[in-house]
Amino acid sequence: MASESSLMENLQDHHLEGEGQHRNPSEVKMSQIVLPCHANNCRELSIGQLLKWMDCTACLSAERHAGCPCVTASVDDIYFEHTIGVGQVVNIKAKVNRAFNSSMEVGIEVSCEDLHSGRHWRVCQAFATFVARRTGTNKVQLKQVVPCTHREQVEHSLAAERRRMRLIHHDIMQDLLNNKTFQRSISEGGIVYVPGAESRDELAAVSTERTRVESVELVLPPHANHQVNTFGGQIMAWMENVANIAASRLCNAHPTLRTIDMFYFRGPSQVGDRLILKAIVNNTFKNSMEVGVCAEAYQGEEPLRHINSAFMTFEVLDENGRPRPLPPIKPEPQEGRRRYQEALARKKIRLDRKYIISCKQTEVPLSVPWDPSNQVYLSYNNVSALKMLAAKNSWVLSSKKNLVSLYTVEESQSLCFRVESEVDVPAHRAFTLVSDLSRRHEWDQHYTLCELLIRVNEDDCIYRVVTPSVGEGGKVQDFILLASRRLPCESGDPYVIALQSVTLPTHPPTEEFNRGEVVCAGFIIYEVSKSVSKISYYNQAGPGVLPYISTDIAGLSSSFYSTFCACSQYLMENRVTSPLLASATL
Template sequence: MNTPLGPDCLPVVYGELETDTRLYSLGLIVHGESNGTGSTTLRGDMSSEIGDRDLVEDPLFILERGEVYRNPTEVKMSQIVLPCHANHCGELSVGQLLKWMDSTACLSAERHAGSPCITASVDDIHFEHTIGVGQVVNIKAKVNRAFTSSMEVGISVSCEDLFSDSLWNVCDAFATFVARRSEVGKVQLKQVVPRTQTEQMEYSIAAERRRMRLIHAEIITDLLSTSTAQLGECQEYQNAVSAERTRVESVELVLPPHANHQVSTFGGQIMAWMENVATISACRLCNAHPTLRTIDMFHFRGPSHIGDRLVLKAIVNNAFKHSMEVGVCAEAYQGAGELRHINSAFMTFEVLDKDGKPRTLPRIRPEHVDGNRRYQEAIARKKIRLDRKYIISCKQTEVPLSVPWDTSNQMYLSYSNLSALKIMAAQGNWMLSSEKNKVSLYTLEENQMLCFKVETTVNVPAEQAFQLLSDLRRRHEWDRHYQQCDVIIQPDEDDTIYQVTTPCVSRGGKGQDFILLASRRKPCDSRDPYLIALRSVTVPTHPASEDYTRGEVLCAGFSIIEESSDVTTISYYNQATPGVFPYISNDIAGLSSSFYGTFQSCSKYLEENRDSLDALPPLKPGAEWDGPGRTPL
C-alpha cells in the first residue's frame, strides 16, 4: 500500500484486486465472467470444468408479471456429437462446430432483425477444450447490440457429458451479422434494449468491440510493418521442415447443400473448409494430429454462391516451440472467371502429448521472399496475440496495476481502459451512501472490493462537460490533488498519457506521481454516455524517481450523460481495495465531506466554463513528451 491520496481527487486504488470484475477480449473471454450471452459462468485456465450446472443457467430475472425473463433474441442449439461430426481421433471437428455456431448466431440475429442476415466477421476464438463423440454441444447466442444495419451476436459454447453429469465451457465468441432486405437497401435495425445487468454490460462493451473490429485490419497492418522491420533475418534451425512441404490447395464446388437459406455459400461451411485445409497443412509439419487452439479475427469480404468454385489454400507460416501458425485463404471463381478473395484466416495449432501437454514442434524453413515475409509476420502476430491476451484477457488479479504502454498495445490498452470503466458503471447494486448539496456518494462492495461513485447534475451541455473534464491539464482548476499535470504522449485524439504529481500528504514526506492513460469516448448512440477512463501505465521515458512515490490507479473515470441539451449528469467512478477503505470511510460514514467539496468545485468549474474551452492550447495527436519541467506541448 502506498499513500492514500491520488490524482483523482479521491483515494487511489492500490494493491491486488480481489475481484471478479472482468475484462473482455475481442473474441474470447478467458476467465470467470459473463459468457456473452447473458448467463454468468465461472471458468479458469484449462481446468475450467464448471462442475455445477447452475453456473451456466440464465440468471433468474423475474419480470413484474412473475415470469422468468428470457432475452427475446436468445437462440439455443444442442447437438450430440456423432462419429460423422468427428475426426479420426473421435473429437468433434472444429469446422462442424463453426457451422453450428454460425447457424445459431444467424438465427439469433434474424430474430432481432426480422429479416435475412449474413455473417460479416467473427472475432478471435480460443478453443479451451476438445469435444468427444457421444458428448453434447450446447450453443447459446443472443444479440448484444444493434448498430445501423449490423449487430454483435455473443455466442457461448459448452460441452456436456451426459454420463458423468458434468458441463464445461468450450469457447465464447462474438460475430457480426448484417441485415439485408433486397427491396430497401440498407436496413435500419431497431435498438436492443438491455434488461439485465449482464445485458447492460454487454451492450456497453459491444460498442468498444465494434470500434476495435472496424479498425482491426489497419491496426494489424501498422503493427506488422513496425514489428517486422525490427526482426531482422529469419533464424535457421537444424532439421527444419520446408514451408513448401506444408502447402495445401484444395477446390470445392459450392452445391445447394452448402448454401444457406439465402442461397449464398453458408459462412460456417466456408470456415469448415478453411479449417480442413489448415489441419492438413499443420499435419504436414508435425506428422501428428494437431489441435486447433485459436482462430484470429476474420472478415467475410464478399459473398460466394451456388456454382462458385472455392479455392482454399493453406501453409504453415511459422512454427514456434509449442505452437504453429497456419495461414488460410479462400478465393472464389465462376467458370473461367477471375478469382475473388472472400476470406483469410490465421489459425494456431498445438500438438498434445498423451497427458494433454503441448509437444515440441519441428521448426519451419521459409522459402522465397514471400515465405520470409510470412515467417516474420507470424512472429509479429504472435507478439500481438500475447500483448492482447495479456492486456485484455487477463484476470485482473494477474495484471500488475501499471501495464507497460507502447504503440503496439495502444489500441488494446485503450479498449481495456474503457471496458473496465463500463463494467464498473454497469454494476447494478450501487448503494447510496450519503447525499449533500445535490452530490450523491454511492458504494459498491463485492468480493472484498470497494468501488465508489460520486454523482451530480450540472447545467452544462454534456459535450462541453466532456471536453472540459477530458483535458487533465485543467484539472488543477477544481481538484487540489492535481498539483501538476503534463502530457507525456498523445498517440491519438482519444488517448493521452499524462504525468500527474500530487502534493505530499504527510509532513516531510514525498509527493506522489502517476503515469495515467486517459482514454475518452464520445457516445456511439443516444443510449451511450461520454466516457473518460483513467488507469496507470508505465512508459520507459518516465521511470519512478526518487523525488516522488509512484502511485497507481487501476480503474477510475467519468461517465457523462446528457439529460437534456443543457442538463448533464456527471458520475465519477473509482475502484478501491480494502486497504484504502480507512481513507474514504469518513466520507462514507458521513463524518467528512471532502468528496462533496471537490465535486462541488468540479460543478462550479464546469458551469463557469460552459461557454469556453480555450484556456489551454488544444492537444495535438502524436505529441511527445519533451523533457522534465518543460511545457509538453
C-alpha cells in the same frame, strides 16, 4: 442444416412457454450430440463442424432480431479451451448484444455436457458480426437492442468498443510490422538462412512448401443458406479442414486447433462457385504453429474473388496432454519470409490482447507496460473496465449533501465509490472540459500537477499526475495514467473518460515520488437535457487512492462534496466556448 435449425427453433419456443425468468428476445439455443460422423480420427468433434453449428445459431439469432435475412460479416478471435468427444453434447447459445445501423454483434457461448456424469464446462466464446440484407430497395435500419439484465447492459456497452477494435484491426498489424524495434527483434531472434552454413536447428527445419495444401470445392445447394449464398459456416469448415492438413504435414501427427484469428468475409459466394482453399504453415513457435488459410471463388473463366482469410494456431499434444515441441520452419524467399514475419507480429498482438483483455482488475501488477502495439487493447480494457464498474448493481448510497451523492460498493478485495451530481452545462461541453486533464488542477485539489507525456491519438493520451502526500512529511505520489475518452456511439449513450495506470519505460519510479496505481477510474456523463448533464465519477480504490477518500466514505469528511462543487463551478465558468478554445484541439 436447415432441418436441424427448424427443429431447434421449435424446441426453443416450447421451452420458452415454461420459462418464467427474463429471456432475451433474440436468444437462440442449439444442442447437438456429437456422433462419429461429426468427429475426426481421434473421436473428437471436428472444429469445422462446430464452426458450422455456431454460425447457424448466430445467424438465426441475428435474423430473429432483424426480421430479415442476414449474412456473416466477420467472427472475432476464438480461443478453444477444451476438445469435445463423441457422445458428449454441445450446447450453443447466441443472442444479439447490440445493433448498429445495418450490422449487429451476436455473442456466442459454447459449452459441453457429459450426459453420464452430468458435468458441464465451457468450450469457447465468440463474437460475430452479421449484416442485415433486405430483399427490397429500402435501406436497412435495425431496431435497437434494449438491454434488461446487468450482463446485457455490460455486453451492450462493450459491443461499441469491440466494433472500434475490428475497424482498426488491419492498422494495428501494419503499424507493428513497420515498427523498427519489432523489425530489429525479428532479425535478432529469427533464423537467418545462409547457404552452406546451416546450424543443427536449421538443418532440422521443415520447408514451408512441404506443408502447402490446395483444395477445390464445388458449392452445391446443400452448402447454401436460405439466400442461396454459400453458408458462412460451411466456408469456415472447409478452411479449417485444409489448415488441419497443412499442420499435419509439418508434425506428422494429429494437431489440435487452439485459436483462430478473426474471420473476415470480403465478399459473397453462391451456388455454382468453385471455391479454392489454400493453406500453408507460416511459422512455428516451439510448441505451436500458425497456419494461414484463404478461400477464393470463381465461376467459368472469371478471375478469382477473395472470399475469406484466417490464421489458425495448432498444437500437437503428447500422451499426457502437454504440447510437444515442433520443428522450426524454413520459409521460402519473399512471400514466405513475409508470412513468417507477419506470423510473429500476429503472435505478439494475440498475446498482448489475451493478457490485457482477460486480465482481472484485482491482479497484480495492476499496470501493463504501454507501447504502440498494445495501445488499442489497453484502451479497450480501460474503457470496458470503467463501463463494467458503472454497471455494477450493488451500489449503496453512503451519503448525500445537497445534490451531490456518494455511493460505494464493498467487495472482498476492493472498495469502489461513485460521486454523482447534475450540472447546468450541456453534456458535450462538460465532456470537453473534464477530459482535458491538464486543467484538472484548476478544480481538483488532489491534482498538484498533470503533464501530458504522449498524445497517442485523438481519443487517448498518457499523463503523469502528481498528488500531495497523505500524511505530514510523507512523499508526494505520482501516477502514469492512460486517459481514454469516447463520444456516444448513438443517441442515449454516455460520454466516457476512462483512467487507468500504465507503465512507461521512459518514466520509471523515482526516489522523490511514491509511485501509485489507479486500477480503474473515470467519468461517465449523460445528457439529461440540452442544457443539463449528469456527471458520475468512479474509482476502484487501490492502495494509492484509498487514503484520500477513506474519511469521506467513513462519514468523517465531505471533501468529495467540496471537490464536486469546485468541478461544477469550473464547468459553469467555462460553460460557453471561447473562440480561442473552439479552434483548439484537445
